[in-house]
Amino acid sequence: MRADLLAGPVEGLDEALEAVDAFDQALVAGLLRPQPAGTAGPTRLADAVLGTPLAAGVAEAAAKAAAGAAGEDHFVALAAARTALHGSVHDALLTRVDEAAGRQRGADVVPVAAGQPTANLLTAARAWLSDLARCGWQGLDHEVVSGAAEVVSAMLPDPSLRRLATLLDGFAAELAASCPGASLERFPLRRWGDLWSRGMLLTVPGAAVAPVTGTADGRLLPLGIDVTEHATAAQAQVHAVFEPADGSAPRLVRASVSVPKPDTVVGAGIWQLMRPHMSLLAAAGEGCSMDLTGMPVTAEGDLVWSDEHARPGEPAEAFATARVALPTATAPVTAPLDRHPARIAVPVFLEGYTTRTDDEGRLTFTVAGLDLVVDTDRIPAAGPLTPEAVAKSGACIGLIRWDAGSFGVQPLAVETTVRKKVTAVHAGAWAGGTTDKAGARAEKAATDAAKVLSERAGRLLRK
């Protein structure tokens, strides 16, 4: 890995993010009233997309917003401009990572779903997000925020609306924990701007559809598991190298499973909810490959998993995969609307680094002279991997991410020396269950919690 390539400035990045920040600042006071002179957030967005196909629509929306007269379609246009700017940032950053990792990226075109009829629930979601934009973060109160609950409840049963439902649910919970907005001294501007504009775009019919473009036949070699979660949802994403049976070039793919959950289901309880729906979790946890037959796959390299298309394969140690297969694997493209710096998660294999922990406990790998911050906070609690193990490691499978202006690495697995023996420790080792003592205790606690909740649900929920 040419880590030094991650260091230099990226041309145009600051300018793009300045326009984003100007708009985010406008959302503090909200867009209900005319914008005071000198604060031109929406206009900055419009200027930034001049000369693109978005220009006319965004210019109109910015003018309406500046006058305090923006409607829902105008908000969508502003969200689209903000998303487009982040898309350009994503592309520039990803090019850097690809150069550093020596990764070839495919050039497929991700097909766009054909126009779809407007659904009432999407309209309702858009109305809620528009209310947020009008009242601004300063004007947040429980009444505005609680408007999301009904929309989310109605969306969750429909798997095709899961993307928007999950986003809104997490966003609303975060806003509720920050109410009233008037009492907040600082706002997570970039973050709330991201969630707001992401939600707005997903209210466009068809925006959340990721069409299946083919099937995968061949051998799947897991690298590691990335877990994401908020209070009422979790997703496990297995990063893997796929070796097609037809002998064509190996590719990087992902397989995901996600589930809504009560906020009291945490840690090992999350694995328990997801485990029955994807045999790959157990295979990845145990270090086994899987053989795929006719597994649906999108142009973005996402396997749309179903167990009937997979059967257990030979043992496949993730570090062997990382050393041998990963360097030759090509990476898929990102769907146009999904291009965002937060989406960058490029699997890499690192070794020969030195580690350093500063006074605040922040861990840094020095790789070929470059400091990479290690995001140990992302290591799931329900697993054997710990920040301490990462600090003592000699080799690491990780995801290169970009956060707060610099590249860093999220460890998925490390090799450490235990009693003079090199041992691999995986963040997702407990995905399929565990015999580890601490793990078994966590499993038991989670089973008990789930049992109580389902007993209560069985007795009290009207069937």
Place this chain on the structure above:
Amino acid sequence: MVPPARPRKLAKVPFVELADGRLQGVVSSGSDIGRVYVSSVATGTFAFACSTNNNRPCGGAHGSFCNHIGALINEAVLQYGAPRVVRYLKADAPEGDTDGAGLASAMRSTRPQADTTKAAASVFSRFLRHLAYLEHAPVTAPLPEMQFFPPTRAVA
């Protein structure tokens, strides 16, 4: 981002939340497995209420907090951590290692009134909504939006 809930045993208090300007939740009856109590304490005034899900008032909640409310406060401190509960309730509890009992007695000492707003039905329906999260099927289509929600090892 909001730190995840801390794990706790759910048998006694299956549901607790800081919402609608109240610490509110559902407490299982000690004697009847089919009965639950809906209990709440309001932010600022500490006005309290406790009744069954069929709206029968709790015999213990005359004049001051009953045992159900005590259990609710204990579990809230376990789930969210004392600082967040104290802050939400605007309680005048000593900084540092407040436990549920300490917080309850701090609020009791202000002689709070019974809450007359009859929120039990809405709290109970929020509990049912919470339980319904167990009923939604997992999906294996990717949710790219979850990349905005990294896990954290920090606890509430």
